[in-house]
Amino acid sequence: MKTIHLAVFPADGIGPEVIAASRQVLRKLEQLHAGVRFECREFDWSSAYYHQTGAMMPPDGLQQLEAGGFDAILMGPVGSPTIPDHITLWGLLLAIRQGFDQYVNLRPMRLLPGVASPLRNAAQHPINMVCVRENSEGEYAGVGGRVHQGKAREVALQTTVFTRSITERVMRFAFDYAQQHGHQLVTNVTKSNSMQYNMVFWDEVFEQVAAQYPAQATDQQLVDSMTARMVSQPETVELFVASNLFGDILSDLGAALTGSMGLAPSANLNPERQYPSLFQAIHGSAFSLVGKNVANPIASIWSVQLMLAFLGETELAAQLMVAIETVLREQRVRTPDLGGRNSTTDMTEAVCQALEAASAPARPR
Template identity: 85%
Template sequence: MKNYHLAVFPADGIGPEVIAASQQVLRQLEQLHGGLRFETREFGWGSAHYEHTGAMMPADGLQQLERGGFDGLLMGPVGSPAIPDHVTLWGLLLPIRQGFDQYVNLRPMRQLDGVASPLRNAGQHPIDMVCVRENSEGEYAGVGGRVHRSQPQEVAVQSIVFTRTGTERVMRFAFDYARQQSRRLVTNVTKSNSMQHNMVFWDDVFRAVAADYPTQATDQQLVDSMTARMVSQPETVDVFVASNLFGDILTDLGAALTGSLGLAPSANLNPERRYPSLFQAIHGSAFGLVGQNVANPIASIWSVQMMLEFLGETELAARLMQAIESVLREQRVRTRDLGGSHSTTDMTAAVCQALAAGS
């Protein structure tokens, strides 16, 4: 019997609903594979924890997770309209990303059969993009401060931090990923025309890393024109590597182009596996939908699929991806974000049924 130990964070808003759907899929996978068990331990960290304690997680939260010996972390969306966004982000998700050196944020953006894109010519130009986002420093390094608060002379400074180690390792991951997945192109997303220090450094490192992969096609795109390229020529975008902020923004655009933020998964990876990696849908907590059973669980379920792949359960990962694709292709079940009226429960059941049927 192979046991995987997972830490589960339902977190905020619709998080408990989509995480419950993901756990239902895990139970279905256990039934399909009798020699496999996913042992889960739930953590009630998030906005409710903040309201009771003044912190998003306990002071020893990372130590608790390390002692737990977890193989993976599965998290719902984080954020509450009652708490400033910078408090929720810096109180839970970023400490885990940085503390566990999850320096790769892997975000696939693929238009699946049966899902309409807002692009008029999406059928002629298929969308199949993957962002490798630097996830531990850059614009989200947290270096800076404010002085003379609330005074006319108040100053706010936020510094962007790129290290050679941090930049090189995420770029090398992008090239290795492209090679392993037989991807044709790696694009460097930059803004070195105006940011003459850090982004020129970023470009220099990209060229140095690219030299070690002479057979891999590459190109370079300024981040502002990259947004236009993703809309007008999505078929030319394959794998792109971007800084923390640029990757964050571009992948929200990419998710919208593929049909819905409700279909957008992500993996926060420590590739060396010194720490557990975290898997999470990229959509928000959507408090306006809480308790209505209408949230699309696919992004969270797809994040489970990415977790399985990272854990080496490639056959199960492929089977789950096939089930997701089958349900969306057949279009019998559509949640509100996809133009339908089916529930979270309906969509989850459809994926589980497709798994059981071997679709």
């Protein structure tokens, strides 16, 4: 029996609902595969915890997670309309990303069969993109400050930080991932025409790393024109590597192009596995949907699929991806974000049924 130890954060808004759906899928996988067990320890660190304690997590939160021996972290969305977003983000999610050196944010964006894209001619422009986003510094390094607050000469500074070793490693990850998964083209997203220091440095490092992968095709795109390319020619985009801010924005655009933010997963990876990696749907906490049982759980369930793949559970990951694809392709169950009237519960049960069907032995003919 193999036991996978998970730290689970229901977090905020619809988080408890989509995380409950993800745990139901994990239980179904346990039933279908007797050799694996998921041991989950739930943490209540969240916006509600902040209202109780004045912090998003305890002062020794990272130490607790590190000492827990967790293989991975499964997290719901973080954020509340009653707390400024920078407090919730820096108090929990970014604290874990940076503290556990989760320097790769991996976001697949794929238009799955059965899902409608807002693009007019989506059938002519297949979408299967991957964003490799630098996740530990860049625009979100947290360097800066404010002086003369409230006065006419007030100044606010937010400094972008690129470190050579950190920039190199995320680009090397992008090239290795492209080779491992059959992506023919790696695109460097930049803005070096106007940002003449940090993004020129970024481009130089990309060229130096690319030289170590001579068989890999590459190109370069300014971030503003990359948005137009993703909309008008998404079939020309395979894998792109981008800074923290650019990757954040572009992957949200990609999620919208693939039909719904409710379908968009992510993985925050420490590839060296020195610390546990974190898996989370990229949609927000959506407080307007809380308690209505209408949130699409696929983004969180797909994040579980990314987690299984990262942990080396390739068979389970493949079966779960097939189940997700089957449910969406058949179009019998559709949550409101996909134009339907089904519930979170309906979608979760449909995925579990698809897993069961895929695992059933073939009938003799």
